């Protein structure tokens with residue numbers, strides 16, 4: 001029997017719950033507890049190092065993330081992958097999801113703060129369609145309070161003035177054209193394809209997959225038995241989880257009936273509660289500890305108690 005595969009993934013991914021029958025591991029963390037060789041990594045270079053240290057084993061790197069995650073992975077590919085390192089690419093582009101919302105009847109927002117870290121890699125031009133096609137105020141905001149405040153002010157000012165333009169409020173990082181080296185690496189190693197977004201459905205031209213010349217390193221091709229199609233509930237959120245509507249801005253995290261009761265950072269049910277950057281986790285970190293439904297029940301009983 002050949003040696004078992006080593007699976008490596010960024011740390012957050014280990015706790016993301018998936019839909020499988022109850023008697024099966026529901027996360028990579030649980031699979032590890034059941035004996036699978038699952039290892040958290042902090043950078044793509046670590047994946048390559050693990051592969052080099054285990055030349056007789058296949059090492060599968062689960063690459064989940066957006067443009068900022070894909071850029072260093074593409075750079076690693078360009079440097080040359082160890083023969084036994086396979087990539088399971090589940091990368092997504094951000095702007096097609098926003099475009100899909102804007103094309104819907106009710107996008108749910110009337111101004112956009114675009115992600116500065118993505119624009120740093122891909123360039124601010126990717127977001128010009130928001131103004132050009134939808135006449136919506138837009139600003140690029142980055143990872144500093146100053147930048148986010150500036151982007152918030154800019155979009156509000158545009159609304160008040162009845163104007164719409166793309167304001168780069170993260171100029172210290174975001175340059176016209178983005179990072180040309182990173183963009184070239186991505187373009188030379190990956191191609192853009194239609195992609196399924198969990199709980200949302202398929203969004204046209206919103207995902208990355210390896211170019212055919214890297215087929216020998218494509219885990220999907222090398223392990224066809226693990227194809228997504230084999231899992232009937234692959235595209236669904238866990239029962240009761242509202243993550244899809246949360247990330248689309250349709251509801252607040254606290255509108256989910258599981259928030260703060262069944263679902264907390266220690267007992268995360270959906271992906272939005274797992275990572276520090278997940279919307280539900282951010283809400284929790286900001287001090288919100290109960291969902292809207294339980295607050296309504298509590299205040300309702302308070303009123304009853306006051307009357308009796």
Ligand code: SF4
Nearest residue numbers: 242243256263270280
């Ligand atoms: S609170 Fe938990 S279950 Fe509800 S949307 Fe967020 S992650 Fe999903």
